Amino acid sequence: MSSTGIRVAALDDIPEGEGIAIDKAITGTADNIALLRDTDDSVYALDDTCTHETASLADGWVEDGFVECPLHSSKFCLKSGEVQGLPATRNACPHRVEVRDGEVWLFPGEAP
Amino acid sequence: MSVGRVVIVGGGIAGVGTAAALRTGGFDGEVTLVDAGEFPYDRPPLSKDFLTGTRDLKEIALQPPQWYDDQRVRLVNRTAVTALRPRDGAVELADGRLLPADRVVLATGGAAARPPIPGADSDRVHVLRTADDADRLRLALSPGAHILVVGAGLIGAEVASTAVRLGCQVDLVDPVAVPLAPVLGPDLAAWLHGLHAKNHVTTLHASVESFTERSNGIEARLTSSTGPRLYDAVVLGVGMVPCVDLARTAGLDVDRGILVDAGQMTSNPAVLAVGDPARVRDEHRAEHWEAAQQDGARAAATLLGAAPPEPSASWFWTDRHARHIEAVGHMDTASDTVLRGSFDGPSCAVFGLRDGLVVAAASVDDPAAVRAARRLIDRRIPADAARLADPSVKPRDLLRG
Incomplete structure (x- = not known):
């Protein structure tokens, strides 16, 4: 597990209740990683592609600890990636994130 | 009487949704799911990726095989239920076996309508x-x-x-x-x-x-x-006919669907009905994927004696010609509509308004507009038509007034 964080964004780059996708060329992971900012300003990271069909969770609706897929509304827990409702059946992979001085640091492949 | 054994008849989204919601809600008894197919699968892809052959049956399974073990849901596949025997506390299977059931959940779905057009019985x-x-x-x-x-x-x-x-x-x-x-x-x-x-x-x-x-x-x-x-x-593609034969033969109230109360209970308190065949009196059958899943959640709450989930405006999606369409609420109740974006742009949405509130929305490649509308409807947040129409106001910000 890597312990080297990558500074991937400023907190202000991610609108509240929304997400941005960080390209896998930057994260070095198999999938892009979605940075998701909840309505309480906390930031989480999940593999970007919904585990159901091809949709970007960074385009999803982020609210109250969950992100809702923009295609078919499967919900995933922001903290754990656990799927909360069909049609998706598999959990999304979570990654550790730290926000320091308004900068978002991502630890790809590291459990939160 | 405590409910120890629940038998769910039918493995569509309503039946599987009921089983899932029972376990999520802490139900500790036996859950048996009887389905005619090999395993329950999701139906929306049948007209899309499954029809093209891009995804096969396993890839559209509603739950992976392990789920049934993990959740202690006994799947009785390739089997039909031929009769309900609520007085005997059982259902009868096609081979004559009786399956003990304290409660039965009918998730029998529907059949494709075949209008009486002369010659429509052709194999073509x-x-x-x-x-x-x-x-x-x-x-x-x-x-x-x-x-x-x-x-x-x-x-x-x-x-x-x-x-x-x-x-x-x-x-x-x-x-x-x-x-x-x-x-x-x-x-x-x-x-x-x-x-x-x-x-x-x-x-x-x-x-x-x-x-x-x-x-x-x-x-x-x-x-x-x-x-x-x-x-x-x-x-x-002219609609569906609800499968109500089991319910009718068992003497349940049936009228353009199996009649249920707000908790999905039929006229027999030992039998519930969910999904396409269920109809709340004075309402239309919903016939949508999410509505069927929510029926399952309500049925589980009834069986558990728990509070039902919060109701939400009805929602569906459909895809055609690589465009993703979503709709929420009841557009036919709107007195005014507001267009966001333009039809020939990359995306657009229409909001239906009545008495200063959003009552419906529909979008093309703008699902966030419909997600926002759903919350505006559910939370009865007063709507500002000018802001709804302005694509520079982000959907998220529409909730902030």
Whole structure:
């Protein structure tokens, strides 16, 4: 597990209740990683592609600890990636994130 | 009496949703799911990726095989329930076995409607409701094949879109000039219907009078047409008929669906009904994926004696010609509509308003607008038409007033 964080964004780059996708060329992971900012300003990271069909969770609706897929509304827990409702059946992979001085640091492949 | 054994009849989204919600809610008794197929699968892909062959049956399973073990849901597959025996606390299976059941949840779904058009019993006339139907239809959708799709609602439009993508020559016929206008609003519905022609699907405004089998195809006579047209195959997408036979034979109240209360209970308190065949008195059957899942959640709450989940405005999605469409609420109750974006732009949404509140919305490639609308409806947040219409105001910010 890597312990080297990558500074991937400023907190202000991610609108509240929304997400941005960080390209896998930057994260070095198999999938892009979605940075998701909840309505309480906390930031989480999940593999970007919904585990159901091809949709970007960074385009999803982020609210109250969950992100809702923009295609078919499967919900995933922001903290754990656990799927909360069909049609998706598999959990999304979570990654550790730290926000320091308004900068978002991502630890790809590291459990939160 | 405590509920120890629940038998769910039918493995669509409503049946599997009931089982999942029972376990999530802490139900500790036995859960048995009886299904006619090999395993429960998701139906929306049957007209899309499953029909093209891009995804196979395993890839559209509603739950992975391990889920049934993990959740202690006993799957009795390839089996039909032939009778309910609530007085005996059991259901009867096709082979005569009795399955003990303190409560039964009917998730029997529906069958594709087959209107009484002369000649519609031909093998060249397809419907689409099951994976077997889709497998059979896929064989007919070969490149260059002439296909007639009857009914330009959700299933018909999706099949026409998939067929043309597979290289078929597609005619799409409907007696309604602008299908889906009540749910999407007339302008968006007209634009969406027009999308077919832009994608090489010929739309015909007519009814089918008859089919006649010929050596080289099937002939369709349309009410508007000058002469009969010859097709390789026909697909009927004209709605569904709820499966209510088990309920009727068991003496339950049935009237255009199995009548249920707000907690999905039928006229027999030992039997609940969910999904497509269930109907709350004075309401229409919903016939949508999410509604069926929510029925399951409500049925589970009833069985658990728990508070039902919060109601939410009805929502559905559909895809055609690579555009993703979503709708929420009841557009036919709106007194005004507001357009966000333009129909010919990359995305657009229509909001339906009444008395200063959003009552419905529909979008093309703008699902966030519908997610926002759903919350505006559910939370009764007063709407500002100018802000709704302004694409520079982000959907998220529409909730902030």
